[in-house]
Amino acid sequence: MTKQSLPIALQHKFFTLILLSLVLPMLPGCMAAPPKDFVFSASPTDYSLKPDITLKVGLVLSDDFKNAVWVSDEHKIKFHIGAVFSEKAREVSAAVFSKVVVADNEQMFAPGTINAMLVPELVSYERSRPVFGTSTTIDTAIIQWTLSDRNASLVWVDSIQVDGESAVTTGEAAKAAMTLNPWKAGKLAADRGIKMIADHFFNDSVSAMKSSVEIRAFAEKASAID
Amino acid sequence: MGGGHSYKIVFPSLCLVLIFLITGCSSAPRLPPFPVKQAESYQHFLAVDGLQISVEALFDTKQNMSYFGTNLIDEKILPVFIMVNNHQSTGSRVVFSDKIYLNGLNDNHVNSNDKLKAFGMKNSMALSESSAIVGGVPLMLVALSQISDSAEIKRNFKSKAFQTHTLSVGEQCQGFVYFRLPEKITHNANPSITIEVLNLQEKTRQTYQLPFNWEGDNK
Numbered sequence A: 001m002t003k004q005s006l007p008i009a010l011q012h013k014f015f016t017l018i019l020l021s022l023v024l025p026m027l028p029g030c031m032a033a034p035p036k037d038f039v040f041s042a043s044p045t046d047y048s049l050k051p052d053i054t055l056k057v058g059l060v061l062s063d064d065f066k067n068a069v070w071v072s073d074e075h076k077i078k079f080h081i082g083a084v085f086s087e088k089a090r091e092v093s094a095a096v097f098s099k100v101v102v103a104d105n106e107q108m109f110a111p112g113t114i115n116a117m118l119v120p121e122l123v124s125y126e127r128s129r130p131v132f133g134t135s136t137t138i139d140t141a142i143i144q145w146t147l148s149d150r151n152a153s154l155v156w157v158d159s160i161q162v163d164g165e166s167a168v169t170t171g172e173a174a175k176a177a178m179t180l181n182p183w184k185a186g187k188l189a190a191d192r193g194i195k196m197i198a199d200h201f202f203n204d205s206v207s208a209m210k211s212s213v214e215i216r217a218f219a220e221k222a223s224a225i226d
Numbered sequence B: 001m002g003g004g005h006s007y008k009i010v011f012p013s014l015c016l017v018l019i020f021l022i023t024g025c026s027s028a029p030r031l032p033p034f035p036v037k038q039a040e041s042y043q044h045f046l047a048v049d050g051l052q053i054s055v056e057a058l059f060d061t062k063q064n065m066s067y068f069g070t071n072l073i074d075e076k077i078l079p080v081f082i083m084v085n086n087h088q089s090t091g092s093r094v095v096f097s098d099k100i101y102l103n104g105l106n107d108n109h110v111n112s113n114d115k116l117k118a119f120g121m122k123n124s125m126a127l128s129e130s131s132a133i134v135g136g137v138p139l140m141l142v143a144l145s146q147i148s149d150s151a152e153i154k155r156n157f158k159s160k161a162f163q164t165h166t167l168s169v170g171e172q173c174q175g176f177v178y179f180r181l182p183e184k185i186t187h188n189a190n191p192s193i194t195i196e197v198l199n200l201q202e203k204t205r206q207t208y209q210l211p212f213n214w215e216g217d218n219k
Helices: A013-026 A082-096 A171-178 A182-210 A213-225 B003-022 B061-068 B122-134 B137-159
Strands: A036-039 A053-060 A069-071 A077-080 A097-103 A116-127 A137-149 A154-166 B044-048 B051-057 B077-086 B093-103 B165-167 B172-180 B192-199 B204-211
Touching: A036 A182, A053 A082, A053 A213, A069 A116, A082 A097, A082 A116, A082 A182, A116 B137, A137 A182, A137 A213, A137 B137, A154 A182, A154 A213, A154 B093, A171 A182, B044 B204, B051 B192, B051 B204, B061 B077, B061 B137, B077 B093, B077 B165, B077 B192, B093 B172, B165 B172
Parallel strands: A036 A077, A053 A097, A053 A116
Antiparallel strands: A069 A077, A116 A137, A137 A154, A154 B165, B044 B051, B051 B077, B077 B172, B093 B165, B093 B192, B192 B204
């Protein structure tokens, strides 16, 4: 199709932009008609430091955590985010503790194999909803970490709150938006926001655990007993 | 480009720009954080066992609008700012988000996870549905704006909630705990905020109580 064969309005860049801005609200998160499932996967966070807390830890990844889903209030979009947080939880524990065993629940650890149990829990996940697809979307996740000894006595607990920002106006998402492929654009933008959240979750969690005097004191005591 | 074409493009463009302006141009603005001040400068303050506990309830409509984007009191929800500082206690303390109570009223704790499931959404959703029937672009955008505001209010509400933390000596944590208000508060109600704190070393729980003054229209 030549430029001349386009309607006059579409030959004008400004008008095309206005039209796009009207179409972009139809991107996921705004007014999608059919229910849509978005599955996310984690990419490794760049981290080079070795674990420096000598402790045998059992990481408990419950089904609730592994299968965590965020559903939009209108129930038109589902974000399957559990896999991302589960993978990050594995990375976090491997970056902090000398030995990590992963299980679905506390009962699955054989006696003597671990000194402590580490349980992540997704407390909340929320997502803002811009009026126009051109605006920035903010995702906020709150994850609680609980470390307890073999007798389930609390050693340390902390809550990590992280934000991720995304928009369909930049990167690959923008290209998809320009081809009027709203689902692809929305997914690509959300990928970026969730990657940001996952990286913040990793960094903040590692930092919180490594700087915890309670965890270090417990690890010292456990090492002495071992 | 001829004058006719120019008119055909500029006029609808101006209309659309006007709609953008009416609906607030973009996403709902991010609401500001509640200011963290010196522990002693909040409405209620308690210093005991090396802990500093500060409490401030937000009855004020203007403050509610500023920090929550809506007046929570109208929804019968009282936001109470809590700050706990492990100033110079003998060891680490744990403050649990679900171990903070407003005494003098029954079962008033708003659970952090289902806090605002329905709150703030019903009006915007109704508008959204009606606009879909009418099909008018301005109404659709106004509806989207309302949904956007509602989503941001909900996200902000949860992100400001008090979360469970372990406090080493010298650390502090803060956030809002939300309490459901009864329809009417009796004049002889003598409420107080109770915070349960775990001493990690001794594995004992200590309860701290702060007398609480009712303010605003609920009295």
